[in-house]
Amino acid sequence: GNSVTQMEGPVTLSEEAFLTINCTYTATGYPSLFWYVQYPGEGLQLLLKATKADDKGSNKGFEATYRKETTSFHLEKGSVQVSDSAVYFCALRDTGANSKLTFGKGITLSVRP
C-alpha cells in the first residue's frame, strides 16, 4: 500500500534560516505529491503540489521537486519567517478519480525571531 515518511520533528529555526523538511514515499504507479500546512488555530491548507516526475511545486517561497528516482518530495525554503511556524504534512494521492490522500505524520516548525 501507499505510505509517506516524514523526518521526525519538531524543528526550531531562527528567522531567515534555510529550511529543509524531508519526505519520502512508497506507492504503486505514479502518484501526485502534496505539501499541506496547518497554521495555529486554522484548518489544513494546500501549500504546493506536483503531479509528475521532475515537476517542481512552489508557493509562498516554498519549493519541492518530485524525484521519482529517490521517491522523495523534500520541502525547502531559503529564508523562513516567524509566520511560517506551522505543522507541515507531506501527502500523496493516486491518479484515479477521487482517490484519498495518504499523509505523513506531520512535522511542527517553529521559527524564532
Place this chain on the structure above:
Amino acid sequence: GAGVSQSPSNKVTEKGKDVELRCDPISGHTALYWYRQSLGQGLEFLIYFQGNSAPDKSGLPSDRFSAERTGGSVSTLTIQRTQQEDSAVYLCASELGGQGLLREQFFGPGTRLTVL
C-alpha cells in the same frame, strides 16, 4: 463563507456515548472525505463519498463508525459507544470531483472530539 464547515467545533463526551459529527461541503462539490487526526498517528483516511454513495470505506477503524451523506451535500459521521482512543480531530474535505490533475481537496476546520 464558501468553505467547508464542520460542527460542532468541539465535543466532549463520556465513554460509551454515541456522537454525531457534521460536515457541510462546498456547494457543488460531489466528492467528500472524512479523515482523522490523532496524536502519534497523523492524518488517517476514514471514508470517501461520491454523491450519496461511499465507494471507499476502507479507513473506518471499527463497526462502531459509520457515515452517511444525504442529498449529495451534508455528511454525518457517527461514532457509537465511544472509546477513549476515539479522541481525535475529525476533518472533512470536499472536492469538485473528476480525474483532472488540478482537482483539490478543501478541508474544514475539524471537530475536536474528547472522550472522557
